[in-house]
Amino acid sequence: MPQLYTSLLRKLLFAQEAEKMHEYALITLRLLGYFKPVCRVMEKFNQVHGANPIKLFGINFPNMVGLAAGFDKNGESMRSLGALGFGHLEIGTVTRHKQPGNVRPRLFRYPEHEAIVNRMGFNNEGAEALVEKLTKYTPPGKRRIPVGINIGKTKKVPIEEAVDDYTESFNLLADYADYFAINVSSPNTPDLRKLQTGSYLPQLLGALTKINTEHAQKMGTAPIPILLKIAPDLTFREIDNIVQTLIENRLDGIIATNTTIQREGALANITETGGLSGTPLHARSVEIIKYIYRSTEGKLPIIGVGGISDEVTAGRTIDAGASLIQFYTGMVYKGPFLARNIARSQVWRHSDWV
């Protein structure tokens, strides 16, 4: 089946403009989601027997493999995506206000590198529209697989007002998130990455922790796990500062990494601006995960993402210290069964250890 995708279907799909292909994929998945019996068949087909479930920051994940943010920004295809063998989905990035994103074309494939460059710029329907979708979806705690919500800054909001923008999105979406991913690392929103450094980060995380505690007290529940998603283009010193701030604000984990703006060596021919993802990102992402794991003695949960495209790259990311993994670009090049295949490969890998 995967061979069918990489040979035939991929050729057909790659003849389309990249963003058009993504739109077709989302429409197909959304339509499938309306047919519950079809989804149940898909679930059965993609079931991962004997998967290693993992409990992390109080959440039960049926397997380690998740969908990275950006694929389903508006939460429109959760039901069918959830039937592909994933152990969790991260939807978004969603912003407080609806926005169109950058001008097209803004998504580029580089099959010779198994890479993508995107400068989408958080095109999304906004937090309120996502609330509307999520009210019709299974609530947290009753879902077959957890759903994380990735939130980012609205482009028109100046960086000095970013805290309010994030906290408003958080408040709107708090009743629907199994966890929150705070995106301060997309390269396509001016100034966004500045939120990773200086006094911005403690201010933002402090405010989010505060409203999270208040929300938990009001609801009589545990606080919602909050993770920070970081860029791969940080220095180790900057990473040290970020990790320190995460620990001080009792954040639940870190997602490493987002896309890169680096174009080294053979990538110099990739001239489109934006974030690069896929195979060329893998080594740097693994290096960062390893660094964080070692410097925190494994005490800070890490979701590893960047260039995972098969069981080898998945295994390398886990060996570096990731408790959960995610991918986006891998699915574009390897097709819709990648989650199931990687999750199954981890079953075999773990059974070797016992």
Ligand SMILES: Cc1cc2nc3c(=O)[nH]c(=O)nc-3n(C[C@H](O)[C@H](O)[C@H](O)COP(=O)(O)O)c2cc1C
């Ligand atoms: C087209 C595209 C859009 C993306 N949009 C987002 C986004 O909205 N929010 C986010 O946190 N990451 C976004 N990402 C980054 C991915 O979540 C992921 O961190 C990155 O692509 C590295 O993983 P990969 O090599 O498996 O794609 C996007 C990636 C791609 C390719």
